[in-house]
Amino acid sequence: MKPANTILSSYGTTIFQTMSVLAMEHKAVNLGQGFPEGLEPEDVLEVAAKAVREGPHQYPHMLGIPELRQQIAAHEKRFYDLDVDWNSEVMVTSGATEALANCIFGLVNPGDEVVLIEPLYDCYLPLVQRAGGIAKMVRIDPPNWELPRQALQEAFSDKTKLIILNNPNNPCAKVYDQDELTFIARLLEKHDAYAVCDEVYEHLVFDGRSHIPLITLPGMRERCVRIASAGKTFSITNWKVGYIVAAPALLQPIAKTHQFITFTTPIGLQKGVAYGLGKDDAYFKGLIADMQGRRDKLATGLREIGFKTLDCAGTYFLTTDFSPLGFKGDDSDFCRHITIEAGVTAVPVSAFYQEADVTHFARFCFAKEDAAIDEALSRLQKHFN
Numbered sequence: 001m002k003p004a005n006t007i008l009s010s011y012g013t014t015i016f017q018t019m020s021v022l023a024m025e026h027k028a029v030n031l032g033q034g035f036p037e038g039l040e041p042e043d044v045l046e047v048a049a050k051a052v053r054e055g056p057h058q059y060p061h062m063l064g065i066p067e068l069r070q071q072i073a074a075h076e077k078r079f080y081d082l083d084v085d086w087n088s089e090v091m092v093t094s095g096a097t098e099a100l101a102n103c104i105f106g107l108v109n110p111g112d113e114v115v116l117i118e119p120l121y122d123c124y125l126p127l128v129q130r131a132g133g134i135a136k137m138v139r140i141d142p143p144n145w146e147l148p149r150q151a152l153q154e155a156f157s158d159k160t161k162l163i164i165l166n167n168p169n170n171p172c173a174k175v176y177d178q179d180e181l182t183f184i185a186r187l188l189e190k191h192d193a194y195a196v197c198d199e200v201y202e203h204l205v206f207d208g209r210s211h212i213p214l215i216t217l218p219g220m221r222e223r224c225v226r227i228a229s230a231g232k233t234f235s236i237t238n239w240k241v242g243y244i245v246a247a248p249a250l251l252q253p254i255a256k257t258h259q260f261i262t263f264t265t266p267i268g269l270q271k272g273v274a275y276g277l278g279k280d281d282a283y284f285k286g287l288i289a290d291m292q293g294r295r296d297k298l299a300t301g302l303r304e305i306g307f308k309t310l311d312c313a314g315t316y317f318l319t320t321d322f323s324p325l326g327f328k329g330d331d332s333d334f335c336r337h338i339t340i341e342a343g344v345t346a347v348p349v350s351a352f353y354q355e356a357d358v359t360h361f362a363r364f365c366f367a368k369e370d371a372a373i374d375e376a377l378s379r380l381q382k383h384f385n
Contacts, residue, residue, distance in 0.1 A: 007129050007265075010287050014122050015351035023345035029376040032335070032345040034170070034316045036367035039235035039290065041276065041283065044378040048239075048272025060267045062259060064092025064243070072228075072243050075277045079202075088248045091255055092270060094262040095240035096200045096229040100164075101127055101243070103196045103225050106257035108133040112161035115152070119352030121170050121198065133161070137354060142319060143310050144362050145174040149183055156187050156265035161192040164185075165214060168201040171363050173354050175209055175313035179326060185217045194250065195220070200229035200242070203284055205314040206292045215245070222247045225254065230273040233287075235367070238270045291316070291366070294373060298366040301377035305384055315375030320351060323360040325384055330359040338362075342383035344376045 003009070016033045023030040063069065066086070073086035074319045084090060100123060108114060110132025116124055130134050136155040140147060157165075164354040165184065168175045168225055176184075188195055197214050203324045215224035225246040231237040244254060299309045308321040327334050331348035339345045349361035366373065 002012070005130070008126060011126055016122075016346055019339065019345050019347055022336065022339050024184045026340050026343060028339045028343045028345045029372055029379065030345045030374055031364040031366070031368065031372075032347040034365050034367065035237050036316065037372065038369045039276050039367070041234055041279070044234050044236070044272050044279075046274040047275040048268050052266075053266035056267060059264050060270065061262055063265060064090065064265065065270045065274070065355050066101045068092055068243075068270045071274045072245065075138060076245060080213055082213070082216055082245075084245055085248075086145065089245060089251060091244045091251060091258060092265050093242045093244060093258060094103050094265045095231065096198065096227050096242035097123055098240075098258070099227045099242045099244050099264055100124070100196065100198065101112070101179050101261060102254045102257040103227070104131050104133070104164075105261075106127055106254040107194060107196075107225075108161055111159070113157060113159040114161060115155045115193075116164040117152075117163075117165070117169075118354065119169075119171050119349065119358075121166055122165075122348035122352070125354075128164075134159075136160070138170065139353070140174065141322065142172070142349065142358060144306075145169075145311075147176070147180050147183070153187060154183070156191045156193065158191060160191045162195045162196055164196045164198065165240075166198040167214070168199075168205055168211065170315050171317050171347070171349065172319055173210065173310075173312040173317050175205055178212055181214050181217055182301055183210055188223050193223070195224045197224055199226055200232045201315045202228060203233050203287060204291055204316065205289065205327055206295065206312065209313055211314070222249070225250055226228040230269075230276065234273070234276050235287075236272075239272070241265055241269050241273050253312040277298065294368065296372070297370065298364060298373050298377070301373070302364070302380070305377070305380050310361075316365050318364050318366055320346075320362050320364060324360055330356075331362055332356075334360075336360055338380065338383070343379045 019032040069086040069090040073084040074085045076082040104127045108131040114128045114133040196344040202211045230241040311320040312318045337346045346362040346364045
């Protein structure tokens with residue numbers, strides 16, 4: 001038999017799937033995978049359900065229904081004072097992962113260099129490699145997640161096509177500040193490069209911090225592709241509705257890729273998201289307050305058990321240092337151990353690096369019901385104490 005594609009077939013099962021299967025096998029409280037619980041806004045669900053019943057039921061416009069694209073443009077103005085032409089600068093996708101694939105396949109030619117910052121969301125590197133791009137890796141490391149400016153500068157060259165910037169970052173929950181973003185912007189200008197900005201956690205930034213899209217910085221309007229996700233904004237991850245905002249010259253080749261991958265996204269779901277983006281400020285502020293409260297509940301409980309918790313500026317995820325507990329194995333061993341022996345699942349942070357030398361950090365998801373967080377803490381407390 002002739003072999004399958006050697007790039008994609010070389011990747012094993014994702015760490016999320018591996019740990020979720022183990023969690024089910026041992027009836028563990030799964031704080032590993034990032035799916036939220038109890039946060040879905042009922043009115044958004046109702047609008048989508050009504051639209052599904054009423055139709056239409058045929059292909060919508062490839063770029064997305066006008067109602068949603070207009071709401072996306074209004075959202076960009078409302079939150080970031082960004083003027084966007086809904087007709088030529090907005091495209092709806094079947095999730096943010098499809099948006100990422102469209103951007104990478106639409107912009108990267110074989111031999112182009114792509115700067116990636118570890119720890120990485122798991123789809124970035126396979127997509128870059130499948131497009132024929134050459135990944136230039138830069139690391140931010142726990143516990144402080146500082147941007148290594150010298151290393152980042154050295155990763156750029158005249159061959160650099162783009163950087164993929166995940167902000168707020170999954171898995172480390174770093175939120176880039178104005179100074180860091182300005183440094184990245186100057187590198188893009190110096191090397192005539194683009195940025196694909198994965199900003200799906202834009203509305204999950206805590207402690208009074210602000211999310212700053214790179215596209216809003218001077219000189220970045222024509223260089224940045226901004227990706228967002230209704231799945232994260234409205235806690236409806238199985239809807240798979242994402243969107244892209246970019247200048248027309250960038251969006252055109254990305255849209256051509258979208259044409260040959262999914263082409264469209266269900267109308268009913270698009271209508272639900274369009275309604276959701278028009279919700280008042282109370283919804284968005286309430287989401288932040290709810291998630292910040294869940295973060296604090298989990299962090300406080302884990303510290304009482306003996307974990308050291310790292311700063312969590314946004315997202316669903318809290319990184320912990322488990323070395324104070326005295327466990328002798330690495331982070332993969334630890335996450336398997338607490339799943340099997342304590343009945344609580346986390347994800348090893350080393351899984352997000354190419355070199356697995358970050359060995360004593362585990363990531364927990366706090367986007368769960370209070371009862372699940374309480375049960376997880378109770379089980380861990382009983383096990384370790």
